Amino acid sequence: MVVRASxxxxxxxxxxxxxxxxxxxxxxxLLGAENVGKxxxxxxxxxxxxIGEYGDIEAIYSHCDMIDGREICFNIWDxxxxxxxxxxxxxxxxQLQWADGFILVYSICDRASFAVVERQxxxxxxxxxxxxxxxxxxxxxxxxxxxxxRTVSSxxxxxxxxxxxxxxxxxxxxxNYHGVLLAFHGLxxxxxxxxxxxxxxxxxxxxxxxxxxxxxxxxxxxxxxQD
Ligand SMILES: Nc1nc2c(ncn2[C@@H]2O[C@H](COP(=O)(O)OP(=O)(O)OP(=O)(O)O)[C@@H](O)[C@H]2O)c(=O)[nH]1
Ligand SMILES: [Mg+2]
Numbered sequence: 206m207v208v209r210a211s212x213x214x215x216x217x218x219x220x221x222x223x224x225x226x227x228x229x230x231x232x233x234x235l236l237g238a239e240n241v242g243k244x245x246x247x248x249x250x251x252x253x254x255x256i257g258e259y260g261d262i263e264a265i266y267s268h269c270d271m272i273d274g275r276e277i278c279f280n281i282w283d284x285x286x287x288x289x290x291x292x293x294x295x296x297x298x299x300q301l302q303w304a305d306g307f308i309l310v311y312s313i314c315d316r317a318s319f320a321v322v323e324r325q326x327x328x329x330x331x332x333x334x335x336x337x338x339x340x341x342x343x344x345x346x347x348x349x350x351x352x353x354x355r356t357v358s359s360x361x362x363x364x365x366x367x368x369x370x371x372x373x374x375x376x377x378x379x380x381n382y383h384g385v386l387l388a389f390h391g392l393x394x395x396x397x398x399x400x401x402x403x404x405x406x407x408x409x410x411x412x413x414x415x416x417x418x419x420x421x422x423x424x425x426x427x428x429x430x431q432d
Contacts, residue, residue: 227274227275227276228275228276228277228278229275229276229277229278229397230278230280230305231277231278231279231280231305231306231392231393231396232280232282232303232304232305232306233279233280233281233282233304233305233306233307233308233389233392233396234281234282234284234300234303234304234306234307234308235247235281235282235283235284235307235308235310236284236286236300236307236308236309236310236325237286237309237310237311237318237321237322237325238286238311238312238315238317238318238321238322239261239285239286240312240315240318241310241311241312241315241318241347241348242310242312242347242348242378242379243283243284243310244259244260244262244283245259245347245378245379246308246310246345246347246378246385246388247266247281247283249378249382249385250268250279250281250382250385250386250389251266251268251281253382255378255379261285262283262285263282263283263284263285264282264283265280265281265282265283266280266281266283267279267280267281268281272390272393277393279389279393282300282303282304284296284300286321293324293325293328294328297325297328297329297332298332301329301332301340304340305340305341305396305399306340306341306342306343306392306393306395306396306399307325307329307340307341307342307343307392308342308343308345308388308389308392309322309325309326309342309343309344309345309371310322310345310347311344311345311346311347311357311362312346312347312348312351313346313347313348313349313351313352313355313356313357313359313362313375314348314351314354314355314356314357315356315357316356316357319346319357319361319362319365322344322365323365326342326344326365326369326371329342330369338399339399340399341371341372341392341395341396341398341399342369342371342372343371343372343373343374343388343391343392343395344362344365344366344369344371344372344373344374345373345374345375345376345388346359346362346373346374346375346376347376347377347378348377348378348379349375349376349377349380349384350377350379350380351377359375362375372388372391372392372395374387374388374391376388
């Protein structure tokens with residue numbers, strides 16, 4: 206079931222700014238195996254609270270905040286883990302159309318959930334060829350408060366992120382808000398980078414400057430030779 210908690214169209218990639226230059230929309234999809242804490246992370250980010258049990262509802266939430274004097278609207282798709290690979294493939298197509306960036310969550314005490322994230326990274330990166338810009342990904346190892354039951358080392362998480370050019374955080378939604386905030390804001394920064402206009406080739410002024418630098422140096426060299 207998909208519950209929409211926002212007024213904006215659910216399956217539409219966010220437009221740059223809704224006509225308001227001060228507003229920035231970021232569509233974020235949370236993916237991962239069952240029970241890893243996707244809903245806990247979402248609720249922590251939205252309300253700063255950890256409530257313990259969340260059910261298995263799929264929902265898109267909207268949350269706006271002023272960050273550095275600019276209104277930022279986070280649209281967060283808290284997904285449920287697909288039952289099989291076929292559904293996962295269909296879902297990823299929809300999610301890629303909608304999302305500006307992904308948070309892939311595993312539990313540090315559930316090895317199988319890490320394997321799910323490895324597959325999801327591959328799936329997103331393979332589908333990347335269909336997108337104009339590769340969507341940024343943050344990998345989150347959750348349940349850090351249960352490190353005495355850890356089955357996935359921090360190193361493994363970091364290496365996966367490094368290999369797939371993703372951000373990485375190991376956090377506990379249960380223990381604190383700050384780590385969750387860092388993960389969401391880390392992804393926001395990456396999304397903003399993908400939307401920033403790329404620098405074009407040097408303009409006419411740059412060319413004029415470099416040409417005159419070359420000729421200016423030649424003139425000086427010739428003058429030095431004469432002296
Ligand atoms: N100890 C601990 N428990 C957590 C943490 N985050 C979530 N949980 C617990 O893990 C269980 C699953 O959390 P959910 O947020 O429902 O996980 P989910 O990934 O949304 O699960 P599905 O929607 O069923 O796929 C709940 O009992 C949470 O209380 C955490 O950081 N530490
Ligand atoms: Mg959930």
